[in-house]
Amino acid sequence: MAILLYAVMASIIIGILRILILINIIKYYDCIIISDLIAVGVISFILILGTFNARRIKVTKYNINLNKSIKEFDKLNIVMVSDIHLGRLMGKNRLKAMVDRINSMNSDVLVLAGDIIDDDMNMDDCYDILRYFKNIKSRYGIYAVYGNHEYIGSNTYDIRPIYKKLKINLLEDTAKNIDDKFYIVGRNDKYSEICKQTSRKTVEELLETLDLKKPVVLVDHQPLDLENCKKYGVDIQLSGHTHKGQMYPNNLITKKVFKIDYGHLKDGSFNCIVSCGFGTWGPPIRLGSKSEIVQILVKFL
16 A cells, blocks of 8 residues: 555656656656656655665664562563564574574563564474574563464464474463463463464453462464453553554555554553564565564562
8 A cells, every 4th residue: 555655756746847847847858858757756765765764674672560479589681572473584694683683682571572573484484494593582471362364374283293394382372370470361362263273262261370479471473352361450561563554545444444553552540562573574665664673571569
């Protein structure tokens, strides 16, 4: 949609030049030169700025205070990455740069919030690319959920043993008690039902056996079901998926589709943080969004 809009803008300008020709304000050949320069300029602007935004890694930090306490533990450093879209356009070099940046952040836990691989990933090459995750240093390890693209590409069964080999804890509608301090709950993406690969438990079912005196971090690739997360005792929901539209003005659509399409939503004791993602889907460019790693600093009161 965004590229179409930029093309329409260029066409409007060219149309205005043609009108000026008809009323003899500028000459025909001058118009041809000017219109060509405009077209080249618009395309160059999109490619240069968009590629720069897509490749420059930005760390976005959030501070959250939770009215819960953990014995001998007053804060938690969560790092989240979503929508890496490893595949034909996103490979080893970018992943290595991402891993190096994550290691500089000294995380207590790393969350991979879905769409880690794209649906065009050659699964024969998957381990060779994902092996860089072995270099990640995180106090309590790495926890991952599937996104819609893992389901669309039917890659969920192939990637499961790779995650296991890399010691990435895959959470498929399950909760993990971390050192008896807090919980990480991972949900199956909504596309698990659409693609008819598996079911999706309700938030109530996922939390019914948990000790809600402990902090609960829920990971759902898409920022959905926020009211039930608040109702049943989730403290922090981590999501991605939206890319914040990736290219302006697509973000106007994602704002309409989701209650929160980017940033931090606080509703009482419930918090939801949505990332615009690390990689790109479709063209490897970003306008109005960034290549993002999220750091959440949680303080217990």
